[in-house]
Amino acid sequence: MALLSKKDANLILDPLADNNPITIQVLGICSALAITAELKASVVMSISVLFVMGLGNVVISLLRNLIPSKIRIIVQLIVIAALVIIVDQVLKAFAYELSKTLSVFVGLIITNCIIMGRFEAFALGNGPWRSFLDGIGNAFGYGIILIIVGFLRELLGSGTLFGIPVLGDPIAKTGLYAFGYENNGFMIIPPAALIVVGVLIWIQRAQNKSLIEEA
């Protein structure tokens, strides 16, 4: 017997490609633009969102019959805020330098529209197990785009991956730099992330024509 039924498996797999929160639903763009200049920050951000979204979806799903619908947004915000504070404190305790790089953007997970969107669209109407799968599925979909963008931007912009030089030393002119290669300063600035995300959307739609809306 399969670990997950086909319907449950789709909850995880769909957001990875055909219903990706960033490239298809175009949510959570702000953090995708702001913190993807380095791969490490992208990965940590993805893990943080994975934690908040997986757990948050479960909590909301458990509470779904108790929350009066008039104040549900506030309840959702409290749940997200509580989880984000946990993430923030853990980062400050165990990865202080990184938490400084991510600075305000960990706190801003609260405003990440993907999380609120999944609470509203899914967790309020489904059981905890399925909500959990939906949460981590969407977080993976978010994370995979963040990591692709972070990879390209750090590689082309700084010539490093996870802070480790992979293209040679730009000052001592070794590796690629010996041939006159230079880092692309454009990739460091946020507009480059917008263009990279745009190109990803373009590639995805070129692969799968059914995603293209009618004009």
Next chain:
Amino acid sequence: MKQALHNYKEKIKGNKWAPAFNAIHTFLYTPNEVTHKGTHVKAVDDLKRTMNTVILSLVPCLLFGIFNAGYQHYSAVNGFPESFSLFEHFINWENFMLGITTVLPLLIVSYGVGLAVEFVFAVIKGHEVEEGYLVTGMLVPLIVPIDTPLWMLAIAVIFGVVIGKEVFGGTGMNILNPALTIRAFLFFAYPTWMSGDKVWVHDGVNGVTKANSTDAISGETVLGYLAQNRTDEYAYSLSDMFYGFIPGSVGETSTFLILLGGLFLIFAKIGSWRIMLSGVLGALAMGLIFNAVVDFGWIGSYSKFYSLMAFDYWKHLIVGGLAFGIVFMATDPVTAAQTNRGKWIYGFLIGFISVMIRVFNPGYPEGVFLAILLMNVFAPTIDHYVVQANVKRRMKRASLAQANSNFNTQNA
């Protein structure tokens, strides 16, 4: 030969590579298809003719740029000639050889890479290759520093053509001017190659030294001197600036030749005189405002903006890329405003904002390309409001006329 090619064309019709073949074919020969039915308007100024006219008007700038490359290089090495004579110091074989070996590769890379991208997209999309790149390919080498590494130019051209044009649907659909997109990309990606005092003279970045000295050669642009408040240090006279014997991007230094090119475009009815004129007026207006600020004593010579603000308002037109931008970039019919009134607003703001960026951002005194890109984005909005205003005015007139005629019929 010609017939054989036509037979081949018929054979591969509908084939994936047909657009690529057709592009080369129509470039070399007039196709022998003729229309059989209906009435057709026959006009000589098709897209290819328009493009060719613009290219023709750019040739003087290109030739001047070739000689100026050599002149600036040898003057930086050997010192500027005491008494300048055009044929002795400028138009000579030495300058030409140096210029042609530095400028021609830029031109070849620009056209080669750009047309390759166009071909690839034509084959993928299955449409005919468009002529849109012909002018862009000519503009690009003219607006970059002489020693721009060729691989950087190639990457920038790919970026500019793909992101600036093809994603919007190709020639005629682009929001931003592709040539300026290419320059903006270069500027933000490789700033050390696009600004400073080393990049404007050939071999400056390689640390070649002056004759009988250990100082590296350099050539600061006039705006560069002003941005650093070193007003007294540049030795270029007004006529140097006007005729273009100053350091700068390859083909944008000679205001005189740009003026000729601009007049040619106006008489050929291809460039919009409204945009050019209002662009000049906008630059003068902003320059006058800055001069007034200085004259009223609101700003002291300690300010880092002082030199640029005190720079005579009309001199802004003859230094830097302002003239080139207004004449050849702002008038791009695809990205400019389309309505006549819109063109006045669009051009005026380009001149106005260019001078503003020049003065307020000493980091990059050459703000013309940013101003034009900004106004490219706003051009559709300007047109929208011009058209709406027109609609409103005519509605009002129509309802007035209606009311009058009602009134008349009642009284009759």
